[in-house]
Amino acid sequence: MRMLSCEEVLANLSNYFDDECSAELRAQLEDHISKCRRCRVVFDSTGKMLKILVDVEPFEVPLAVSARLYSRLQEVLSEE
Amino acid sequence: MPEAAHERKPDAAEEDLRLIERVLSGDRQAFGALVRSHERRVFRVTLAVLGQVEDAEDAMQETFIKAYRHLSQFRRESRFTTWLTRIAVNEALQKRQARKEHVSLDESPAIQNQDFPRRFEPWAADPEKLYTKQELRDLVEKAICSLSGIYREALILCDVEGMSAKEAADVLEVNLLALKSRLLRARLMMREALCTSLEQRRPFGRKVFDTAADVKSMMGMMLMRVAGR
Numbered sequence: 001m002r003m004l005s006c007e008e009v010l011a012n013l014s015n016y017f018d019d020e021c022s023a024e025l026r027a028q029l030e031d032h033i034s035k036c037r038r039c040r041v042v043f044d045s046t047g048k049m050l051k052i053l054v055d056v057e058p059f060e061v062p063l064a065v066s067a068r069l070y071s072r073l074q075e076v077l078s079e080e
Numbered sequence: 081m082p083e084a085a086h087e088r089k090p091d092a093a094e095e096d097l098r099l100i101e102r103v104l105s106g107d108r109q110a111f112g113a114l115v116r117s118h119e120r121r122v123f124r125v126t127l128a129v130l131g132q133v134e135d136a137e138d139a140m141q142e143t144f145i146k147a148y149r150h151l152s153q154f155r156r157e158s159r160f161t162t163w164l165t166r167i168a169v170n171e172a173l174q175k176r177q178a179r180k181e182h183v184s185l186d187e188s189p190a191i192q193n194q195d196f197p198r199r200f201e202p203w204a205a206d207p208e209k210l211y212t213k214q215e216l217r218d219l220v221e222k223a224i225c226s227l228s229g230i231y232r233e234a235l236i237l238c239d240v241e242g243m244s245a246k247e248a249a250d251v252l253e254v255n256l257l258a259l260k261s262r263l264l265r266a267r268l269m270m271r272e273a274l275c276t277s278l279e280q281r282r283p284f285g286r287k288v289f290d291t292a293a294d295v296k297s298m299m300g301m302m303l304m305r306v307a308g309r
Contacts, residue, residue, distance in 0.1 A: 014264045
């Protein structure tokens, strides 16, 4: 199996996490990651980052913004 | 894979359909319930495109008004969330065009030197255990806000809202390759930004070592220090 370069591994980071790579490419990526500390850190932290992005549910609607939305909708809906 | 975590509860889509039926048969209260269940997503999407709360608020209001007026045109081939997100992105994009904002298009499909990772400290085994959800949310929001528009919107649509690259490319009206390239760069920039803030904010004395090698080398350094070398 040909060893991928770090650049090739990085270029395929999204394909790896979005499950858009062939079994062969996945095996090559995992082989590289197991041998290259830097790429291992990048992949590991990217995976953690993607989980955090979902878990923290960023950007709540501010209460005032929400209140104005409901009052505007009430106006519009009662006119229709 | 991140996909599974994005999914709303399995019956949420069915609940949407039930509410839509009720709205279409004249029950306006049911629209309120639809809004409550989707306002956060719509706000996040309009904020991602526009980058300012005031503009995002306007676009959010227009999105729901439009959704109400055109609800009968909703075809059940797609999920209601996808349909609504499409309206929200359209409203936000129109507003951005009206602002005549210069949207940076200095993108090239390949990753550039500046995209290459610079931080290689291993992250804690579970960073979510080191912070409260609110603390981590603050860090994430700050990092997202540091991205420019085209990266921010790709990241929010795909990695927060769980759209596929194709769906996101579709609603943003960019080609799939451009979207994928933006998403890759957004993820790399986001990782880098979070490395910095996680490192700065990591509580003193709670630094977690991920690999035995790191612990070993740190122990070695400490022993050398103790030995006065």
